[in-house]
Amino acid sequence: MTMNTHTSTCQGTVIGKSKALFAVMVAGQISHSQLAPTLARLIKNELDLPAIGDQVLLSTQSDGQYRIENILARRSLICRRAVTGKDTGQPSVQVIAANIDQLVAVMATSQPELKWAMLDRYTVMAEAQQIDVLICLTKSDLFEQLSCHEQAAFQHRCHLYRQLGYRLLFCSVQTLAGIAEVQHQLQGRTSLLLGKSGVGKTSLLNVLLPHPGRKVAAVNQVTGKGRHTTTALQWLTIDENSVVIDTPGTRELGLWEVTTDELDVCFPEMRPLLGQCKFRLGCHHIEEPGCAIRKAVVTGSIDPYRYQSYLKLMEEWR
Ligand SMILES: Nc1nc2c(ncn2[C@@H]2O[C@H](COP(=O)(O)OP(=O)(O)O)[C@@H](O)[C@H]2O)c(=O)[nH]1
Ligand SMILES: [Mg+2]
Ligand SMILES: [Zn+2]
Structure with missing residues (x-):
């Protein structure tokens, strides 16, 4: 990296993206920016690319254009599982x-x-x-x-x-x-x-x-x-x-990064009971004996429809 390609750096927010260009809001102005080559080389998958809402560091080029040099740490990242089935049928992250x-x-x-x-x-x-x-x-x-x-x-x-x-x-x-x-x-x-x-x-x-x-x-x-x-x-x-x-009306919204072991944690009413099943944290609350969650459904402290939702989401991983 030579001195005359970078004159200064500043911070912006990614507000849109098309194929190779990212719309970045910098000091109230929208700039359409490319990835700096050093960042581009580090991109291994979709998760590494700038996403809408990302805070990014930009360098100013000699022609006045910005380039995205770095993505700052994310507070949260919402993804979905896109079932493309294109090559391997493997789900991919979007x-x-x-x-x-x-x-x-x-x-x-x-x-x-x-x-x-x-x-x-x-x-x-x-x-x-x-x-x-x-x-x-x-x-x-x-x-x-x-x-x-x-x-x-x-x-x-x-x-x-x-x-x-x-x-x-x-x-x-x-x-x-x-x-x-x-x-x-x-x-x-x-x-x-x-x-x-x-x-x-x-x-x-x-x-x-x-x-x-x-x-x-x-x-x-x-x-x-x-x-x-x-x-x-x-x-x-x-x-x-x-x-x-x-968002455009998303038909498919497959869960990503919520595995069968973590789904129960995402149901607030289940959280206080986790670890109380016979198989402790190994219980998936489906058919296991001595399941505290299923007991709570039977006694009415967990809503049966919510439990059905849990089972349905669980199914997606099988
Ligand atoms: N009765 C009623 N219809 C509504 C209301 N809000 C939206 N709609 C209608 O619902 C339809 C879809 O609305 P739209 O905003 O395009 O939905 P989107 O696809 O979620 O963006 C349109 O025909 C709207 O007129 C509402 O508060 N009451
Ligand atoms: Mg709409
Ligand atoms: Zn259980």
Whole structure:
């Protein structure tokens, strides 16, 4: 490295990436930067590449362009398992974002029907990285359209997640109910929005962001499914200290780095019981005798639906 290729270094935040270029926010300006050759040589896999949300050190080139020299240590890294099946059928890792403070699970009260098992996948992803969870239930205006039975079941589930320690909010862009509270919960944090297509992520952002300028496609009236309007992650600044990353509706969200031995730790209600099974920490809580977790399910102190989610996520590794 010679002196005239580096004039100075500065720090920036990766806010986007395309094939070989990274969009980096440096002192309020977006620069499209390449990796410095010294860093490029160290990249062995996807995890080594700069991810959205990464803090990076940049050098200024003689032509005024920045180059990414280094990635600073990450507070958190949200990944998913992408089942490509391309060559070996081996699952590969796909990085979603780095340095996230909270994962916002966006689920519609109705249309599309709320799948609670999906929520458990999100909470596990967050727990694995010790990131806060905010459960954001959109389209609260549709709650009245649910049957009495559905409403009661819904309230019961909400109560359960609050008891588990998760923040849970209802909101509607139609009535604007709950919007101020959502805004408040996003303040001062970097939030990653996860939710399947059509749940109302873009609509919510259009209400929350100072300058939306983005269109929301109408739900396909025939299928009731939202069309994919966003294809890549979007870094959206609410204010100086508050960032929201919008994801395109991710269909597959395989867990990464949560092995069968660690999944129980990602269920807060299981944590106090770990080590109390007959096989201690070796128990997977499936069919083993003397399992404290299964006993808790039978006696009602662990919700059976949550336990079902646990078993389903466990299945993915077999
Ligand atoms: N009734 C109702 N419909 C909503 C609400 N928010 C969004 N929608 C509708 O849900 C559909 C999908 O919204 P969109 O924001 O594109 O969802 P995304 O795919 O998660 O970004 C659109 O037709 C929206 O008009 C809401 O609060 N209430
Ligand atoms: Mg969207
Ligand atoms: Zn057990």
